[in-house]
Each structure stands twice: as C-alpha cells, then as structure tokens.
Amino acid sequence: MLLSENNIKAELSYAYLHAVAARAGFACQEGNRHxxxxxxxxxxxxxxxxxxxxxxxxxxxxxxxxxxxxxxxxANGKYAYSLRLKNYxxxxxxxxxxxxxxxxxxxxxxxxxxxxxxxxxxVCQRCAYWVSLRSAPQSTNDTAxxxxxxxxxxxxxxxxxxxxxxxxxxxxMQYEA
Amino acid sequence: MKPDNLxxxxxxxxxxxxxxxxxAHGWQRVSAVNGGVALFTRADSDLDQLLIPLxxxxxxxxxxxxDVVDNLVxxxxxxxxxxxxxxxxxDVDIIRYRLVGxxxxxxxxxxxxxxRMLDGARRSLLAAACSVVSPVRYHPxxxxxxxxxxxxxxxxxxxxxxxxxxxxxxxxxPVEQRQALFDELAVPFGRRTTDLLMRSLYRLVxxxxxxxxxxxxxxxxxxxxxxxxxxxxxxxxxxxxxxxxVIISASWASTHPQRASPGIAQKVLLQHDQFQIIEDVYRKxxxxxxxxxxxFVGYVDTLNGSPGPDGRMQGETRxxxxxEEEEIIRARSDLGxxxxxxxxxAHGAARIVKFNGILHIGRRVHQITKVQQFEILGPIPTxxx
Numbered sequence: 001m002l003l004s005e006n007n008i009k010a011e012l013s014y015a016y017l018h019a020v021a022a023r024a025g026f027a028c029q030e031g032n033r034h035x036x037x038x039x040x041x042x043x044x045x046x047x048x049x050x051x052x053x054x055x056x057x058x059x060x061x062x063x064x065x066x067x068x069x070x071x072x073x074x075a076n077g078k079y080a081y082s083l084r085l086k087n088y089x090x091x092x093x094x095x096x097x098x099x100x101x102x103x104x105x106x107x108x109x110x111x112x113x114x115x116x117x118x119x120x121x122x123v124c125q126r127c128a129y130w131v132s133l134r135s136a137p138q139s140t141n142d143t144a145x146x147x148x149x150x151x152x153x154x155x156x157x158x159x160x161x162x163x164x165x166x167x168x169x170x171x172x173m174q175y176e177a
Numbered sequence: 178m179k180p181d182n183l184x185x186x187x188x189x190x191x192x193x194x195x196x197x198x199x200x201a202h203g204w205q206r207v208s209a210v211n212g213g214v215a216l217f218t219r220a221d222s223d224l225d226q227l228l229i230p231l232x233x234x235x236x237x238x239x240x241x242x243x244d245v246v247d248n249l250v251x252x253x254x255x256x257x258x259x260x261x262x263x264x265x266x267x268d269v270d271i272i273r274y275r276l277v278g279x280x281x282x283x284x285x286x287x288x289x290x291x292x293r294m295l296d297g298a299r300r301s302l303l304a305a306a307c308s309v310v311s312p313v314r315y316h317p318x319x320x321x322x323x324x325x326x327x328x329x330x331x332x333x334x335x336x337x338x339x340x341x342x343x344x345x346x347x348x349x350x351p352v353e354q355r356q357a358l359f360d361e362l363a364v365p366f367g368r369r370t371t372d373l374l375m376r377s378l379y380r381l382v383x384x385x386x387x388x389x390x391x392x393x394x395x396x397x398x399x400x401x402x403x404x405x406x407x408x409x410x411x412x413x414x415x416x417x418x419x420x421x422x423v424i425i426s427a428s429w430a431s432t433h434p435q436r437a438s439p440g441i442a443q444k445v446l447l448q449h450d451q452f453q454i455i456e457d458v459y460r461k462x463x464x465x466x467x468x469x470x471x472x473f474v475g476y477v478d479t480l481n482g483s484p485g486p487d488g489r490m491q492g493e494t495r496x497x498x499x500x501e502e503e504e505i506i507r508a509r510s511d512l513g514x515x516x517x518x519x520x521x522x523a524h525g526a527a528r529i530v531k532f533n534g535i536l537h538i539g540r541r542v543h544q545i546t547k548v549q550q551f552e553i554l555g556p557i558p559t560x561x562x
Contacts (some may be wrong), residue, residue: 058226
C-alpha cells in the first residue's frame with residue numbers, strides 16, 4: 001500500500017476536518033506538514049461577519065490534527081490523549097497570534113469500520129474532538145504529555161461555527177485540565 | 178507557490194514593512210485592537226481584513242505573514258511571488274517586464290530572447306533616468322552619472338513565473354549624498370525615473386492607440402518626455418511571436434506611495450503590432466547618425482606630437498573634454514602646428530581650451546576631426562624673466 005496505517009489515519013483526520021469545515025462554510029487548507037513535526041497540519045480560513053460584536057471578519061485558525069484507533073480512557077467528562085511533547089509545547093504557547101486547536105479523530109478499533117461506503121451514504125464512524133491547549137502548564141515529561149479533551153467538544157458543523165464566532169470576537173480559550 | 182517556500186520568505190518580511198505596505202495600498206488601521214496585532218480594514222469592503230503581528234518573534238509569525246500574502250493575492254490578483262517581493266523591499270519601486278505568449282507559457286524562453294529582454298529592460302530604465310536629468314530627444318551615450326549610479330544600485334529579482342518576467346528593483350534613493358540635489362523637488366531620483374518611465378510608456382501607447390504617434394516626434398518637448406533611447410530599449414524587447422505581448426508594470430515603494438493620477442498607469446501593454454510604430458517613432462526621434470560639428474571645452478591631457486615637415490611640433494593631442502549633456506569624454510585629435518602650439522601653452526599653464534570639431538565615437542578613445550577655432554580660455558600667465 002502506498003499509505004501506512006498511520007498515514008491513512010492522518011488523511012482521514014484531514015478529510016474529516018475538511019468536510020466539516022466545508023459544510024460550515026470555511027476554507028480548509030492543508031498545512032506544511034513535515035516529518036519533523038514543524039508547522040501545522042491545517043489552517044481554517046474564515047471570511048464572514050458572525051455578528052455585530054465580531055471584531056474579526058477575515059482570520060485564520062491553525063489546527064493540529066491527530067487520529068487514533070485506540071480507545072481513549074474517559075474520566076470526568078474528558079478523554080485522555082497522549083500528545084507528543086513537541087506538539088504539546090507548540091499548542092500551549094501564548095505567543096501565537098492566531099488561535100490554535102488540537103483536533104483528535106477517534107476511529108473505531110477495527111480499521112474496516114473507519115470509512116464505510118454504500119450507495120446511500122459515506123460514513124466516517126465515530127468523530128473528532130477539539131481542545132485549545134493555550135496556557136497549558138509546562139510538562140515535566142520527556143517525550144509526551146497527556147492532555148484532556150472534553151467529551152462535549154465533538155467537532156460538528158454547528159460546534160465549529162460556534163467556535164469560529166467566538167474567535168471572531170477575539171475570545172481567548174484557555175486550556176482547562 | 179508551495180506553503181513551505183511562502184512561509185520561509187514570509188518570515189523575512191518585517192512587521193513594519195508589512196504595515197507600511199498595507200497603509201500604502203489603501204488599508205486603514207483599526208485603532209484599539211489589543212493582542213500584539215495590527216488590524217487593517219478597507220473602506221470598500223465589509224469583510225476584507227489584514228491581521229499583521231506587531232512583532233516578528235511569535236512562533237506563528239511566518240504563517241501569519243503568509244496569511245497576509247494569501248489575502249493580498251486574492252484581492253490584488255497578483256502572484257504571491259510579486260507581493261512577497263514588494264513586502265520584502267519596501268523602499269524600492271519594482272518594474273516588471275513580462276513577455277506573455279505561447280513561447281513563454283512555461284516560464285522560460287530562448288536564451289537570446291531572454292538576454293535581449295534583460296538588456297531592453299536595463300536600457301529603458303537608463304533612458305528614463307537620463308531623461309530625468311536631461312530631457313532630450315536622444316542621449317548619444319546614456320552615460321549620465323546619476324543615471325548610471327541608479328542602474329548600479331538596481332537589483333534583478335528572481336524570475337516570477339507564469340510568463341517570462343524580468344523584475345528590477347529600483348531604489349528610490351540610489352545615492353544618499355546626492356539627494357540634496359533633488360530634495361527641493363521632494364521626489365527622490367529613483368521615483369522620478371520610474372515615474373517618468375511609466376508616464377512615457379503610457380503616453381506612447383495612448384498615442385499609438387489614437388493613431389497619433391506622430392505627435393511624439395512632432396512635439397519632442399511635450400511631457401512626459403519620450404526619448405529615442407526609450408523606444409530603442411522597447412524594440413529590444415520586441416517579441417518574435419505575433420500573438421505575444423510585452424506588459425510593463427510598476428509596484429511602487431510602500432514607503433513612498435504613488436497616488437493614482439491621469440497620465441500614468443500601473444501597467445502598460447505593448448502589442449506585437451505596436452512595435453512597428455515604436456520603430457517609426459524611434460527613427461524620427463533619433464538624430465542622423467552622420468557626424469556633426471559641435472563645441473568642445475576641456476583640458477589638454479597629453480601631447481604626443483612630433484615635428485612636421487616644417488620642423489614645428491604637431492600631431493596627436495589628447496583631451497579631457499566636456500561634451501553634450503555635460504558628459505566627460507576622452508578624445509584625441511591631430512592638431513596642426515598653430516593649434517598644437519596653443520595646446521602646449523594651455524597644457525603648461527593648466528588652462529582650459531575650447532574648439533569646434535566633429536566627434537567620432539570609438540570603443541575606448543574617441544577622435545575629433547576638423548578642429549577649428551582652437552582657443553585658450555583666459556590669459557596665459559607670463560613667465561617672470
């Protein structure tokens with residue numbers, strides 16, 4: 001196969017984001033993903049006036065995409081997800097001018113169920129969740145840090161639009177562990 | 178342009194230059210926006226915005242400048258490379274000479290054609306610079322010091338694809354210490370040159386399209402000035418393919434915004450069939466190549482004469498002379514015994530001489546023939562006995 005299983009998961013996560021963003025009316029651009037993890041996986045480009053109180057009508061949100069077929073542990077309404085330390089440190093930065101989000105696509109354990117097609121529907125099973133890691137505490141780990149993603153943060157079209165409306169008002173979303 | 182390349186170059190854009198660019202291109206900064214970012218909007222758009230970081234130190238700085246470039250690409254309908262060049266060089270005017278045609282679709286062209294294009298571009302700027310200093314129909318040598326200094330400081334930019342493009346960055350102030358000469362005019366020499374170039378091209382094309390090209394040679398003093406040299410430079414860029422065209426455009430330095438005004442266009446398009454008319458204009462503007470008598474003033478440099486049949490010294494004399502357009506030239510002449518004697522006296526007393534003659538341009542040293550009315554200016558001091 002041309003793509004490894006990890007590559008397939010990465011492509012599916014981008015496809016998920018792209019599909020939801022497109023339906024929400026936002027442009028989704030593939031970022032300059034490098035093997036060494038520099039850069040972002042995707043950018044959402046927004047050009048819309050969400051409301052009278054919106055300051056921004058043309059802005060960008062950087063997205064770090066992840067996908068996993070492992071079933072995450074859930075506690076206190078949050079999924080635990082182990083993130084590479086490099087990604088963790090990038091995403092917790094308060095120096096970034098644009099909002100940054102971590103989006104994790106949770107896939108079924110059985111890869112045969114990742115994408116199911118019929119003449120009636122194309123189904124990507126389970127869904128992606130988002131979290132802002134801005135202002136997250138410094139990690140004392142060497143390679144990875146567990147982050148906690150609220151189970152309420154399913155990335156749907158409506159949720160994504162709501163999220164972008166908040167960014168248009170320049171709301172800063174801090175990480176809550 | 179690949180995102181990697183765009184971000185790599187975007188990282189080199191300074192926040193100040195990006196903001197300067199925005200202001201120079203009609204964006205208004207929104208006050209009271211916090212968060213380390215400058216927000217710009219446009220009066221003619223409800224949605225368009227530019228978000229420019231105030232500092233270049235943020236980890237996403239390059240991505241944010243790349244966003245700015247993306248927005249400008251969509252709004253200005255120009256390639257990212259062009260906009261990046263403008264952002265990276267805020268204190269230069271960039272003149273682009275673009276050959277568009279089937280032969281250049283892939284961004285390449287013949288080597289000979291490319292060299293001619295480059296040379297035509299260089300000479301068009303030089304011609305305009307010479308005309309800023311001295312608006313005459315024809316610059317015999319295009320060697321005005323100010324013009325050459327400007328050309329020396331111009332930079333050739335990386336080829337911008339989608340056609341074959343020669344892009345030249347022309348600094349507004351090529352030589353700071355000479356700027357005093359132009360301060361009273363408030364417009365720097367580089368801008369006066371690019372402004373004249375674009376105005377001249379606009380006038381030329383307007384006249385051709387109005388079937389009134391004769392007005393250019395009939396009224397050589399009319400403004401903006403068009404010289405034979407400019408026409409000659411354009412002819413150097415003439416495309417071989419009948420369906421091709423040359424587009425010359427200007428991106429004005431954001432530190433010195435150029436207001437839109439009648440008589441100047443940011444982009445001038447030269448169709449293939451217009452080059453024949455430009456050639457006619459060139460012929461009418463260029464003086465007859467037959468040598469004509471003119472006045473020379475200068476110093477005797479060296480005396481290489483020898484005794485003639487009558488025993489008197491005569492022959493080769495070299496001069497440093499001021500010629501047309503206050504151009505300094507070195508020339509030699511074969512003087513008869515009377516004039517040679519005067520040359521010896523002038524040389525010994527470091528006096529200026531003047532004479533009429535016919536200049537023959539050579540590759541290194543020029544020759545003057547038919548020397549007449551050879552005179553020493555000022556009295557020759559008498560040697561105390």
